[in-house]
Amino acid sequence: EVQLVQSGAQLKKPGESLKISCQGSGRSFTSYWIAWVRQMPGKGLEYMGIIYPGDSDTRYSPYFLGQVTISADKSISTAYLQWSSLKASDTAMYYCARSPAPGESNFDYWGQGTLVTVSS
Amino acid sequence: QSVLTQPPSVSGAPGQRVTISCTGSGSNIGAGYDVHWYQHLPGTAPKLLIYRNNNRPSGVPDRFSASKSVTSASLAITGLQAEDEADYYCQSYDSTLSVIFGGGTKLSVL
Numbered sequence: 001e002v003q004l005v006q007s008g009a010q011l012k013k014p015g016e017s018l019k020i021s022c023q024g025s026g027r028s029f030t031s032y033w034i035a036w037v038r039q040m041p042g043k044g045l046e047y048m049g050i051i052y053p054g055d056s057d058t059r060y061s062p063y064f065l066g067q068v069t070i071s072a073d074k075s076i077s078t079a080y081l082q083w084s085s086l087k088a089s090d091t092a093m094y095y096c097a098r099s100p101a102p103g104e105s106n107f108d109y110w111g112q113g114t115l116v117t118v119s120s
Numbered sequence: 121q122s123v124l125t126q127p128p129s130v131s132g133a134p135g136q137r138v139t140i141s142c143t144g145s146g147s148n149i150g151a152g153y154d155v156h157w158y159q160h161l162p163g164t165a166p167k168l169l170i171y172r173n174n175n176r177p178s179g180v181p182d183r184f185s186a187s188k189s190v191t192s193a194s195l196a197i198t199g200l201q202a203e204d205e206a207d208y209y210c211q212s213y214d215s216t217l218s219v220i221f222g223g224g225t226k227l228s229v230l
Contacts, residue, residue: 104213106156110165
């Protein structure tokens with residue numbers, strides 16, 4: 001069974017850096033794309049970007065380009081989402097999700113979410 | 121404000137049928153891009169409910185169905201059950217914005 005397991009909740013201060021992870025099970029990890037989706041408190045889902053762990057081809061939503069960095073390490077079937085300088089407005093739940101392709105494809109498996117809280 | 125417009129909330133009594141609309145434009149649904157639907161219960165991972173406009177993944181009851189029109193899509197739930205109470209999101213692709221989600225619809229089972 002496909003599983004995406006995300007790293008635990010984080011409490012950070014504004015200006016700090018952060019890298020959260022999403023580890024996939026199964027040999028198919030490098031055959032799919034992994035996306036990151038944000039859900040701010042009380043709000044809906046927002047697509048941030050997507051990466052193909054097989055060759056680290058990465059595409060960003062225009063809204064998040066330059067705000068975060070998506071990366072992956074295929075040797076350990078893990079994708080990452082990182083910030084160099086967090087803001088209070090980055091407080092949200094972040095989900096990783098698997099997709100067969102970038103663009104109009106669906107997300108068939110999701111991680112359990114990582115809650116990021118940024119507060120002084 | 122989301123590019124895909126969904127009603128903020130819908131409600132229905134157990135056993136009834138409800139529909140959730142997802143209205144886009146010519147740069148997304150109207151351009152022929154697929155629409156997918158997700159069910160999201162608070163505190164859990166979103167679940168794929170419908171993919172490629174009207175296809176159900178294995179394990180999704182046939183009470184859930186969806187359709188797509190020119191610039192909109194619709195999710196229908198028949199035989200409403202208490203366990204269906206959740207947030208529902210449509211998702212598509214926009215030629216200028218990339219992947220987009222609807223704003224979400226909260227379904228209440230009365």
